[in-house]
Amino acid sequence: MSNAPAEEIPAEEIDLTEANEIIDKYLTLPGNLMPVLQGIQDAYGFVPKPTIDLVAERLNVYPSQIYGVLTFYAQFHLKPRGKFIIRVCVGTACHVQGAERITETFFGRLGIGHAETTEDLRYTFEKVACLGACGMAPLAMVNDDTYGKMTVQKVDEIIETYNARPMK
Amino acid sequence: MSDNAGIKILICQGTGGISAGAKQVEAEFTRLIAEKGIVAQVGKRCDVVKTGCRGLCANDVLVDVITPELGRITYDFVVPEDVAAILDQHIVNNEVIEKKKAKAYYNTFVDQQMRVVMTGCGQIDPERLDAYLEEDGFKAIEKCVKEMKPAEVIDEVKKSGLRGRGGGGFPTGMKWSFCAASPGNHKYLICNADEGDPGAFMDRSILEGDPYCVIEGMMIAAYAIGCDAGYVYVRAEYPLAIDRLQKALDTCYEKGYLGKNIQGWGFDFDMRIKKGAGAFVCGEETALMASIEGERGMPRPRPPFPAVKGLWGFPTNINNVETFANVRHIINKGSAWYASLGTDTTKGTKIFAVTGKVKHTGLVEVPAGMSVRDVIYQVCGGIANNRKFKAVQAGGPSGGCIPAEVLDTPVDYDSLIKAGAMMGSGGLVVMDETTCMVDVARFFLSFTKMESCGKCVPCRIGLKAMLDILERITEGRGEMADIDTLLEMGATIKKASLCGLGQTAPNPILSTVKYFRHEYEAHIQDKRCPSNSCKELLLWQVVPEKCVKCGACLRACPSNAIKWEKGEVAELIKENCTKCKSCYDACRFMAIE
Ligand SMILES: Cc1cc2nc3c(=O)[nH]c(=O)nc-3n(C[C@H](O)[C@H](O)[C@H](O)COP(=O)(O)O)c2cc1C
Ligand code: SF4
Ligand code: SF4
Ligand code: SF4
Ligand code: FES
Numbered sequence: 001m002s003n004a005p006a007e008e009i010p011a012e013e014i015d016l017t018e019a020n021e022i023i024d025k026y027l028t029l030p031g032n033l034m035p036v037l038q039g040i041q042d043a044y045g046f047v048p049k050p051t052i053d054l055v056a057e058r059l060n061v062y063p064s065q066i067y068g069v070l071t072f073y074a075q076f077h078l079k080p081r082g083k084f085i086i087r088v089c090v091g092t093a094c095h096v097q098g099a100e101r102i103t104e105t106f107f108g109r110l111g112i113g114h115a116e117t118t119e120d121l122r123y124t125f126e127k128v129a130c131l132g133a134c135g136m137a138p139l140a141m142v143n144d145d146t147y148g149k150m151t152v153q154k155v156d157e158i159i160e161t162y163n164a165r166p167m168k
Numbered sequence: 169m170s171d172n173a174g175i176k177i178l179i180c181q182g183t184g185g186i187s188a189g190a191k192q193v194e195a196e197f198t199r200l201i202a203e204k205g206i207v208a209q210v211g212k213r214c215d216v217v218k219t220g221c222r223g224l225c226a227n228d229v230l231v232d233v234i235t236p237e238l239g240r241i242t243y244d245f246v247v248p249e250d251v252a253a254i255l256d257q258h259i260v261n262n263e264v265i266e267k268k269k270a271k272a273y274y275n276t277f278v279d280q281q282m283r284v285v286m287t288g289c290g291q292i293d294p295e296r297l298d299a300y301l302e303e304d305g306f307k308a309i310e311k312c313v314k315e316m317k318p319a320e321v322i323d324e325v326k327k328s329g330l331r332g333r334g335g336g337g338f339p340t341g342m343k344w345s346f347c348a349a350s351p352g353n354h355k356y357l358i359c360n361a362d363e364g365d366p367g368a369f370m371d372r373s374i375l376e377g378d379p380y381c382v383i384e385g386m387m388i389a390a391y392a393i394g395c396d397a398g399y400v401y402v403r404a405e406y407p408l409a410i411d412r413l414q415k416a417l418d419t420c421y422e423k424g425y426l427g428k429n430i431q432g433w434g435f436d437f438d439m440r441i442k443k444g445a446g447a448f449v450c451g452e453e454t455a456l457m458a459s460i461e462g463e464r465g466m467p468r469p470r471p472p473f474p475a476v477k478g479l480w481g482f483p484t485n486i487n488n489v490e491t492f493a494n495v496r497h498i499i500n501k502g503s504a505w506y507a508s509l510g511t512d513t514t515k516g517t518k519i520f521a522v523t524g525k526v527k528h529t530g531l532v533e534v535p536a537g538m539s540v541r542d543v544i545y546q547v548c549g550g551i552a553n554n555r556k557f558k559a560v561q562a563g564g565p566s567g568g569c570i571p572a573e574v575l576d577t578p579v580d581y582d583s584l585i586k587a588g589a590m591m592g593s594g595g596l597v598v599m600d601e602t603t604c605m606v607d608v609a610r611f612f613l614s615f616t617k618m619e620s621c622g623k624c625v626p627c628r629i630g631l632k633a634m635l636d637i638l639e640r641i642t643e644g645r646g647e648m649a650d651i652d653t654l655l656e657m658g659a660t661i662k663k664a665s666l667c668g669l670g671q672t673a674p675n676p677i678l679s680t681v682k683y684f685r686h687e688y689e690a691h692i693q694d695k696r697c698p699s700n701s702c703k704e705l706l707l708w709q710v711v712p713e714k715c716v717k718c719g720a721c722l723r724a725c726p727s728n729a730i731k732w733e734k735g736e737v738a739e740l741i742k743e744n745c746t747k748c749k750s751c752y753d754a755c756r757f758m759a760i761e
Contacts, residue, residue, distance in 0.1 A: 030480065031442075033462035038404075038443060072464040072621075074446030075404055091366030092561065092597045093523035095611050101748040105726070108746075129448065129615065130366035131405055133183050134523040134595075135225035135530055144407075146187035152726040152750050 018043045019051045023058050033059060033069060037076060046077040074128075082117045082124035084162045086110075086142050088150075091130030093137040102138050103127055105155040122167065174213035175259060178232040180290060181218040182376050183408055184225025189247065193229050194218060196248040200255055209260055212236075217299075220377015222290035223531040224277055227270065237262045244270040273549055277528055280547045284509070284517045285493045286533050289377030294412050297419045300380040306425060308499035309387045313433040321392035322348060325495065328503035329515035334360055334451075334488030335566070335592050335668075337514075337581040340495075343485060346475040348393045350483035357390050357398040358479065358486040360456060364403065364448035365564030366615065367595035370519040371489035373531055375402070375409035378493070379416035383426070383439065385492030388499060390437045393485055398437065401456055403444040414441055448565075448619035452667050453486045455621070466621045467667035488593070490519060510536035514580030518591070522548045524598035525555065534579070541575040544598055553756050555600040558699075559683070563592030565612045566672030568679025569605060588679040590672075602753065604701035605684040606691055609677045610638040616673040627670030630661040634677065642702040646692040651681060700761045703747050707761055712737045714759035724754035 022039035026032040036059065040051050047070060056063045070076040086106060090099045107113055110123055117124040133139055136148025140155075142162060147154060177197055181190045197216050201207065207214050222230050227244040233254065234240045241264055243254065250268060257263045283289075292299040300306075312321050326341030347355060359382060363371040375382060386398050402410050417439060420426040428436050442460050449455050450465035457479045459465035478484025494516060498506045509516050514536040520543060523529045527549035534543060540560060544550065551557050559569040568589035570577060577587045584591050599608065617631040634657055637650050658674030665671045681688060690698050697705040710721075715737045722732040729744035730751060740751070740760065752760045 031460050031462040034445060034459070035443070038445065068464050069462070072447060076445065092564070092595065092611070093367050093529070096524045096597060096599055096603050096608070098749060098753055101750060105748065128405065129364070129446075129619070130368075132363065132369040132372045133187070133225065134367055134369055134521060135184055136187070137523060137529075146183070148184075148187060151724070152748050156726070 014044070014048050014050055016050060016054055019054055020058075023055065027058075033061060033066070037066070037069065041076055045081050046079055049078075079117070080121060082121050083167055084122060084142050084165070085124045085126065086140065086158075087126045087128045087131070089129075089131045089133075089137070089139040089141075090127045091134065091137075093134035094130075094139055097137040099138040099150075101152055102140060102150045102155060105152050109155060109159055120167075123162070173236065174215060175210065175236075176232075176234040177214070177216045178219050178234070178291070179216065180220075180222045180228055180230040182221025182225065182290075182373055184221060185228045185230065186408070188225075188228035190218070190229045192248045193231065193246055193251060196251040197255070200251055204255065206255055206259060214259065217293050218295075219291060220289045220294050221373040221531060223281075223286070223373075223533075224274065224528060225531075226529050227274065230270070233258055235259065235262070238264060242270040242274055243268045244274060273528060277530065277532070277547060277549070280542075281533050282509075282517055282535050283533050284497055285374065285381075285490060285519060286377070286531075288381055289373060292378065294377050294379055295415055297380065297416075297423060297425075300378070304500060305380055306384055306387075306431075308496035309384050309391065310431070310433070311499055312388055312391050313430075313435050318348065318392045318394060321388065321499070324503045325392070325498060326503075328498045328506040329510075330491070330494055330498060330506065331514065331581065332488055333490035333494070333518070333593065335365075335563075335590075337591060340487065340491055343475070343487070344389060344393050346473070347395075347483050347485040350476055352483060353394070354397075354482055355393060355395040356479040356482055356484040357386055357393065357395040358453075358456065358460075358484060359386055359398065359400040359489060359492055360451060360453070360486055361400055361402040361406075361409070361489045362444050362448075362451040362456065363406075363489075363593065364451040364619075365593045365595050367523055367561075367564060367597045368521045368593045370521055370531055370594055372406050372409050374489050374493050374519075375406070375413050379409075379413045380420075381493050381496060382413070382489055383416060383420060385495040386439065387426075387430075387435075387437055388495050389485065389487065389492065391435055395485065396436055396438065398439040399442045399460055399479075400439065401442045401444055401450070401460065404446060410441060410443065417441065447621075448615075449621045449667070449669055452669065455667070456486065457484065464621075466623050467669075469666060490594075511578060511580045511583075513582050518579060518594055520579070520594045520596050522596045522598065524561075524596075525552050525600040525603070526550070526598040527552050536580045537578045539576045539578055540570060540596070543579065543596065544575075548598075551598065551600050553600075555602065555756075555758075557598070558601050558603055559599045559605065561589070561597040561599065561608065561676070562595070563590035563675075564595050565616050566590065566668065566675055567592050567595075568675045569599075569608065569683060570679075571683040573683075588675075588682055590675075601758070602699055602701060604642075604697050604699040605680045605687045606638065606642055606697075607699075607701050609680045610635065610642055612676040613638060613673065616669060620669060620673075621667075624664070624666045624670060626661045626664040627666070627673065630657055631670075631673055633657065634661075634674070638677070641688065641691050642697070643704045644691065644695040644702075646688075648689075648692055650692065651685070651688055655681060700752060700758075701749075703749075706747065708740055708742055708745055708747065709761065710738045710740050711759050711761060714757050716757050716759070718757075720754045720756065721751035721760065724750040726750065 331337040455465040732738040
């Protein structure tokens with residue numbers, strides 16, 4: 001969710017071609033900062049530090065303003081994320097149907113908490129405010145796959161399924 | 169459906185349908201229709217149509233088969249394995265498959281509703297412009313441009329009595345007239361599809377099921393106000409809605425329904441999508457505009473109002489998705505017809521997202537003024553698992569909880585406010601005797617605290633302080649004075665906050681204290697949670713007198729913490745128990761506490 005703390009990550013070598021292409025696409029559009037950052041997030045899976053410098057330079061905005069935007073919205077991430085993003089809905093409908101035990105079971109099984117990534121970069125776990133499919137509460141998603149009517153047992157089944165998937 | 173000669177197979181493909189496997193079902197139909205030569209066998213066209221959400225996602229995949237011989241029959245829980253039988257038995261041999269047919273409650277669910285805004289949802293293919301045109305699509309905007317002056321359009325909307333569906337309930341026609349009155353030739357129109365309210369999903373379903381009707385609503389508003397450019401601000405958590413709307417926009421541009429000189433009518437309008445990035449406060453109008461401009465989405469004080477100085481300093485009008493979706497029906501059928509629906513102060517229909525402990529969770533559209541009781545018991549089948557109704561939470565984080573005593577409240581803006589809740593965007597979360605009201609208040613507060621933008625002190629610090637108190641209470645460390653402190657702080661935060669988030673955030677607490685004070689007192693004085701919901705206060709044991717020896721708890725427990733034999737009272741082994749509460753929810757007899 002929003003207001004996640006900003007985190008410094010070490011500078012690294014990355015290929016900026018794609019970031020440049022994204023910036024080209026939106027260069028003349030008013031209000032282009034968000035779509036550019038969203039494009040970078042989609043392309044790289046997170047917003048790497050070198051792309052922030054690049055965006056600052058090419059769109060002529062202060063890096064502080066970019067960080068302001070990145071840390072305000074829940075969608076942006078400053079660190080690499082897992083291959084499988086597990087999202088558990090903790091909206092109202094899911095809450096009354098027992099979302100808490102689903103999140104806690106995931107925490108227990110994966111050893112990570114909200115907005116954290118396992119060291120092997122296999123899983124990132126996130127609580128989300130509402131996925132808008134309340135009829136199937138409680139709800140979990142792994143990348144684009146939806147799992148409705150979640151139970152604690154299903155948590156184990158999901159983890160087994162994705163543990164078996166190759167990382168590449 | 170106008171076309172009765174052929175056969176139509178409607179497959180529900182909202183987010184619910186797709187996650188239940190609708191794509192596979194569709195593929196199987198297409199494959200078998202070709203393979204078995206069905207069209208040749210029955211001598212009729214046989215179209216497979218994918219539609220948006222039908223409203224009862226819990227029963228997906230829903231498949232409607234419409235044939236000249238049998239009319240319309242609905243099948244629910246359809247899986248690819250059922251497809252061959254439906255084709256052979258129903259379509260070729262004209263015989264309904266009784267045991268796959270949706271049960272009586274499905275008809276009740278559908279018949280008790282009144283679908284105006286959602287007429288297209290679940291009926292037409294949201295990705296085909298022709299399907300929309302067949303349902304009189306773009307007739308309303310054509311009528312406006314050709315036969316009405318902008319002021320007449322505004323007048324018609326005013327007379328209809330339409331009020332905004334985004335929460336506040338501000339009269340739409342009046343809002344339009346403010347922006348129309350602002351000087352200048354360049355104005356913006358924004359459709360608010362942020363839908364941040366947890367527990368509401370009607371805007372998403374409209375965009376997924378009938379995106380053209382939102383576009384047409386915006387075109388009409390643009391013509392009436394004199395806007396030449398529009399944005400739809402959609403939350404990024406709704407990929408399917410974004411995708412379908414984008415396809416609809418592309419088609420409109422291609423076929424000349426958007427852009428310069430639309431259909432040769434001498435009217436211009438441009439539209440694009442702006443993806444949100446996951447911040448609840450961005451649903452607030454001024455924050456939303458800041459977000460489109462590429463800033464942090466923080467509200468700003470008003471005036472200046474958006475109608476005067478909005479997006480990039482230009483006059484701007486913002487409406488909700490459902491509001492825009494109403495407009496074409498008002499123009500097509502007339503304001504008098506529209507004003508005849510609903511109550512004195514709330515006209516038309518309202519869509520509710522009914523979720524929680526109700527039998528048939530879903531999206532229902534009813535005339536404004538139906539009682540909350542009827543929505544829950546008549547349309548949605550009542551409470552699940554034969555439990556007792558406790559409360560219904562209406563209006564999302566800014567709303568409140570309505571207890572059984574006031575269940576006969578009609579669903580309109582003013583009655584709900586009188587009952588201590590509000591319409592909000594139309595989420596109704598039903599709670600039964602297993603839901604703790606102190607915990608519900610805590611839940612909403614933790615949500616609003618997290619989503620507070622932090623600009624003003626009462627909201628930023630006050631909500632945190634209130635949340636701390638609530639947490640203490642749910643952990644059994646509360647004091648009686650806490651209740652008064654909560655009420656006082658709540659009143660202050662409501663008064664002193666800048667935007668609607670802070671101004672309404674205390675509502676869930678205020679309404680639960682009003683109606684469920686005894687639950688607060690039980691937590692504080694007896695260190696007991698009457699709903700057996702707050703973990704720290706649970707005893708974790710089976711009550712032998714209540715246990716009917718059914719064994720449901722054993723099947724629910726993931727940690728081997730239940731001992732049960734056929735015909736025996738269950739036993740809970742504390743050492744193994746992780747307090748996950750699965751057994752408690754599974755036990756229909758409230759025998760665990
Ligand atoms: C914190 C906050 C969140 C809001 N979220 C939404 C939202 O998600 N969707 C929406 O249509 N309106 C939302 N609103 C209300 C809008 O600010 C605005 O009143 C509404 O979009 C106007 O449209 P209407 O006149 O058609 O109702 C929100 C308001 C506040 C204060
Ligand atoms: S009331 Fe809360 S959300 Fe609204 S502007 Fe103030 S701090 Fe931000
Ligand atoms: S589910 Fe309830 S009634 Fe059934 S065996 Fe367990 S405790 Fe007893
Ligand atoms: S609370 Fe969970 S772990 Fe404990 S007995 Fe019940 S189901 Fe088993
Ligand atoms: S998606 Fe099928 S009924 Fe909602």
